[in-house]
Amino acid sequence: xxxxxxxxxxxxxxxxxxxxxxxxxxxxxxxxxxxxxxxxxxxxxxxxxxxxxxxxxxxxxxxxxxxxxxxxxxxxxxxxxxxxxxxxxxxxxxxxxxxxxxxxxxxxxxxxxxxxxxxxxxxxxxxxxxxxxxxxxxxxxxxxxxxxxxxxxxxxxxxxxxxxxxxxxxxxxxxxxxxxxxxxxxxxxxxxxxxxxxxxxxxxxxxxxxxxxxxxxxxxxxxxxxxxxxxxxxxxxxxxxxxxxxxx
Numbered sequence: 001x002x003x004x005x006x007x008x009x010x011x012x013x014x015x016x017x018x019x020x021x022x023x024x025x026x027x028x029x030x031x032x033x034x035x036x037x038x039x040x041x042x043x044x045x046x047x048x049x050x051x052x053x054x055x056x057x058x059x060x061x062x063x064x065x066x067x068x069x070x071x072x073x074x075x076x077x078x079x080x081x082x083x084x085x086x087x088x089x090x091x092x093x094x095x096x097x098x099x100x101x102x103x104x105x106x107x108x109x110x111x112x113x114x115x116x117x118x119x120x121x122x123x124x125x126x127x128x129x130x131x132x133x134x135x136x137x138x139x140x141x142x143x144x145x146x147x148x149x150x151x152x153x154x155x156x157x158x159x160x161x162x163x164x165x166x167x168x169x170x171x172x173x174x175x176x177x178x179x180x181x182x183x184x185x186x187x188x189x190x191x192x193x194x195x196x197x198x199x200x201x202x203x204x205x206x207x208x209x210x211x212x213x214x215x216x217x218x219x220x221x222x223x224x225x226x227x228x229x230x231x232x233x234x235x236x237x238x239x240x241x242x243x244x245x246x247x248x
Contacts, residue, residue: 023041023043023062023221023237023239023241024043024207024209024211024221024222024223024237024238024239025173025175025187025189025207025209025223026155026171026173026189026191026207026225027153027154027155027173027174027175027189027191028116028140028142028153028155028173029114029142029144029151029153029155029175030101030103030104030112030113030114030115030116030142030143030144030153031103031114031144032064032066032067032069032070032071032072032101032103033064033065033066033072033243034066034245035066035068035069036066037065037066037243037244037245038063038064038065038066038243038244039063039064039065039066039241039242039243039244040061040062040063040064040241040242040244041060041062041064041221041239041240041241041242042059042060042061042062042239042240042241042242043057043059043060043062043221043237043238043239043240044056044057044058044059044237044238044239045057045060045235045236045237046234046235046236046237047231047232047234047235048232048233048234048235049085049231049232049233050231050233051085052085053082053083053084053085054082054083055080055081055082055083055129056080056081056236057078057079057080057081057094058079058080058081058091059078059079060076060077060078060079061076061077061078062074062076063075063076064099069106070102070103070104070106071100071101071102072099072100072101072102073099073100073101074097074098074099074100074101075096075097075098075099076096076097076099077093077094077096078093078094078095078096078097078124079091079092079093079094080092080094080124080130080131081130082128082129082130084129090125090128090129090130091130092124092125092128092130093123093124093125093130094123094124094130094131095120095121095122095123095124095131095132095136096120096121096123097118097119097120097121098118098119098120098121099116099117099118099119100116100117100118101114101115101116102114102115102116103142108144108145108146108151109145109146109147110145111143111144111145111146112143112144112145113141113142113143114141114142114143114144115139115140115141115142116138116140116142116157117137117138117139117140118137118138118140119135119136119137120132120135120136120137120138120162121135122134122135132161132162134161134166135161136159136160136161136162137159137160137161137162138157138158138159138160138162139157139158139160140155140156140157141155141156141157142154142155149178149179149180150176150177150178150179151176151177151178152174152175152176153174153175153176154172154173154174154175155171155172155173155174155175156170156171156172156173157170157171157172158170158171159171162196163195163196163197163200164196164197164198164200165197165198167195167196167197167198167200169193169194169195169196170193170194171191171192171193172191172192172193173189173190173191173192174189174190174191175187175188175189175190176188176189177211182213183212183213184210184211184212184213185210185211186208186209186210187208187209187210188206188207188208188209189206189207189225190204190205190206191204191205191206192204192205193230196230200230201229201230202229202230203227203228203229203230204227204228204229205225205226205227205228206225206226207223207224207225207226207235207237208223208224208225209221209222209223209224209237210222210223211241217242217243217244217245218240218241218242218243219240219241219243220238220239220240220241221237221238221239221240221241222237222238222239223235223236223237224236224237225237
């Protein structure tokens with residue numbers, strides 16, 4: 001098993017962008033895992049607001065499966081926390097997310113589009129700030145193009161009932177990542193949203209981050225971000241990506 005990972009992962013890193021795009025950024029990419037490949041992301045996230053409150057996830061079990069060359073099937077099960085400004089930490093099960101991703105094309109240098117509908121189920125405890133208290137739906141249109149060692153991808157999505165008090169809004173993000181050898185990739189993203197709360201304001205934000213192949217099948221992901229017009233004031237992301245190749 002370990003031998004299969006050692007031989008297959010470097011080949012995937014050298015020949016595709018599947019391992020790299022997406023997390024740790026909010027902007028998503030259209031690439032699924034390889035055919036028959038399992039990809040498991042284990043992130044920790046934190047969002048701090050200007051009033052001193054904070055929220056995030058101690059852990060998220062993000063499981064992705066490459067159904068075919070074009071399709072990804074996913075389920076995400078978070079363990080969120082909420083820390084009000086006045087104190088009192090709340091931790092518990094969060095809202096479960098079901099995801100389908102489909103890309104249209106395989107030539108990264110020519111560029112291609114993708115779709116990525118996501119349905120979130122209200123399984124978290126909204127009274128403790130651990131869930132939305134309603135089903136939400138995201139309908140993204142994705143695009144990606146590669147120039148040598150640089151990948152650029154965009155994400156335009158409508159978030160139905162995903163904002164405060166069930167407010168629907170638009171998200172538009174653009175990210176780029178550049179390889180520095182076979183093990184390191186650094187990147188950044190910028191994004192804008194329409195108001196996420198009734199009588200709210202639009203938002204503009206950015207993140208910077210990177211990924212490091214620690215060992216075959218293990219990728220460390222880090223990012224930090226800031227919003228200029230709306231919450232959160234600061235976002236931090238740290239996660240581990242585990243890859244299980246089709247040969248296993």
